[in-house]
Amino acid sequence: MKKTKVDDLKRIELEEFKKKKKRDVIIILDNLRSLNNVGSVFRTCDAFLIKKIYLVGITGSPPNKDIERTALGATKSIEWEQVSCISKIEKKLKEDNWKIALIEQTDKSTDLKDFFPKTKEKYAFVFGNEVFGVSEESLKCADIAIEIPQFGTKHSFNVTVSMGIVLWDHFYKTTRAHKGMAA
Numbered sequence: 001m002k003k004t005k006v007d008d009l010k011r012i013e014l015e016e017f018k019k020k021k022k023r024d025v026i027i028i029l030d031n032l033r034s035l036n037n038v039g040s041v042f043r044t045c046d047a048f049l050i051k052k053i054y055l056v057g058i059t060g061s062p063p064n065k066d067i068e069r070t071a072l073g074a075t076k077s078i079e080w081e082q083v084s085c086i087s088k089i090e091k092k093l094k095e096d097n098w099k100i101a102l103i104e105q106t107d108k109s110t111d112l113k114d115f116f117p118k119t120k121e122k123y124a125f126v127f128g129n130e131v132f133g134v135s136e137e138s139l140k141c142a143d144i145a146i147e148i149p150q151f152g153t154k155h156s157f158n159v160t161v162s163m164g165i166v167l168w169d170h171f172y173k174t175t176r177a178h179k180g181m182a183a
Helices: 016-019 036-047 066-071 087-093 136-141 160-177
Strands: 023-030 050-056 079-083 099-101 122-128 145-146
Touching: 023 036, 023 160, 036 050, 036 066, 066 087, 079 136, 087 099, 087 136, 099 136, 099 160, 122 136
Parallel strands: 023 050, 023 122, 050 079, 099 122, 099 145
Antiparallel strands: none
């Protein structure tokens, strides 16, 4: 076994990436405080061909050196928009048939293993503040809450870890559905 060299990865150029069809997934960052986390979100969204990121409330936005440090240029490849609160985009998202899905521990959360998105459903996944979780406003906008099961002494993952888990799960379940293998 040997590591693949960067030159052998055959990454597409930025302009070609921008033209590429994106997945019907939007990310909403609800008052994230860490600029490094915001940058990591951009980078992960690039990897999963995410359609757009909404940066809500106090969530930092590009250009910013701390965001760029972890985004590694992904702020140029992913469409994004800064909004003051989720209610500013809720109506438009719902009119366009987006399901707003909180990633949060609530009294009505669906366990991630029991979440089976249909291939053609459009999801806007909301990830909350690193300390306080999603806002009350986001709770009111949500169609569903999804919880990632955990088994240790801590009660949460880092927001970017949660996003990676959720996006991989969604990608796996919906692409397997394309192949006729998912429930």
